[in-house]
Amino acid sequence: MANFNTHLFIASAAGIGAGLVAANVHLIAYSDMPWLIFLATLGGLLPDIDASNSRPVKLLFNVLAFMGIAAMLHKFKDSYAPYPLLLVLAGTYLFIRYGMFALFNALTVHRGVFHSVLAALFFALLMTCISYRFLHWDALHAWLNGIFIGLGFIVHLLLDELYSVDLSNSRIKSSFGTALKLFNYSNMTASALMTLCTMTLYWVAPSPAPLVKVWQGAQWNNYLTPLSFLKSYPWPSELITTAKPDKSLKCK
Numbered sequence: 367m368a369n370f371n372t373h374l375f376i377a378s379a380a381g382i383g384a385g386l387v388a389a390n391v392h393l394i395a396y397s398d399m400p401w402l403i404f405l406a407t408l409g410g411l412l413p414d415i416d417a418s419n420s421r422p423v424k425l426l427f428n429v430l431a432f433m434g435i436a437a438m439l440h441k442f443k444d445s446y447a448p449y450p451l452l453l454v455l456a457g458t459y460l461f462i463r464y465g466m467f468a469l470f471n472a473l474t475v476h477r478g479v480f481h482s483v484l485a486a487l488f489f490a491l492l493m494t495c496i497s498y499r500f501l502h503w504d505a506l507h508a509w510l511n512g513i514f515i516g517l518g519f520i521v522h523l524l525l526d527e528l529y530s531v532d533l534s535n536s537r538i539k540s541s542f543g544t545a546l547k548l549f550n551y552s553n554m555t556a557s558a559l560m561t562l563c564t565m566t567l568y569w570v571a572p573s574p575a576p577l578v579k580v581w582q583g584a585q586w587n588n589y590l591t592p593l594s595f596l597k598s599y600p601w602p603s604e605l606i607t608t609a610k611p612d613k614s615l616k617c618k
C-alpha cells in the first residue's frame with residue numbers, strides 16, 4: 367500500500383486538479399478552491415482510519431471531540447453554570463476521543479468496511495450533513511464539501527490498488543482487490559450497518575437541487591468538446607486574427 371506521505375501528496379494533487387476544472391467551468395468560485403483542496407486531502411487520508419494507531423484516526427477523533435464540544439456548548443451554554451458546563455465539555459471530549467476511539471478500534475479491522483466505495487459515500491454524506499446541520503453552510507457548499515471528501519477518498523482507494531500491482535515484475539500482489547471494493551464482502555454485518563447509516567445520512571442531508579442546478583449550468587463544454595477547449599486559449603485564434611498580412615512584403 368502507499369504510505370501516508372504518498373496519500374497526502376496524491377490526494378492534494380487530485381484536489382487541485384478537480385478544483386481547477388470546477389472553477390474553470392464555473393461550478394465553484396476560485397475562492398472556494400483552498401478549502402475544497404484541503405477537504406480532498408483529508409478525504410485521501412480517511413480510508414486508513416481503521417488502521418488502529420494511524421495518524422489520521424487520531425486526528426479524526428480529535429476533530430470529532432472538538433465538534434462534540436462545540437455542539438454541547440451550543441446546546442447547554444444557557445442552561446448550565448460555568449463550572450458544571452466545563453465538566454460537561456471535558457466529559458464530552460474524553461468520551462469521544464478515548465471512549466468512542468477505543469470502541470471504534472475494537473470494532474474495525476484494517477481494510478475492512480472503511481476501505482470501500484461505500485465508505486466514500488458514507489463520509490461524503492457525513493461531511494455534507496455536518497456542513498449543513500452543524501456548521502450552517504448553504505446546501506450547495508455543503509454538497510461540494512461532501513463531494514471533495516469523497517473524491518480524495520476514492521483517489522486513496524485507487525492508489526492503494528495501483529500499489530498492489532508490481533509494475534516491474536508485472537505481478538499482482540495478494541493484496542490486489544482488497545483496497546478498492548464496493549463494500550466489505552467478508553463482513554456483511556458491517557457492510558449492512560454502513561449501508562443503513564449511509565441511507566440515513568442521505569435522508570438527513572439537504573436537497574441536492576442547488577448543486578444539480580449549478581452543475582447543469584456549469585460550462586462543461588469547455589472541457590467536453592476539445593475544439594472549444596482549444597478555442598478558450600487566447601493564442602490560436604488570436605494569432606490567426608491579429609496576424610494581419612504585412613503590406614510591405616507584398617509582391618510588386
Ligand SMILES: [Zn+2]
Nearest residue numbers: 367413414526
Ligand atoms: Zn489505504
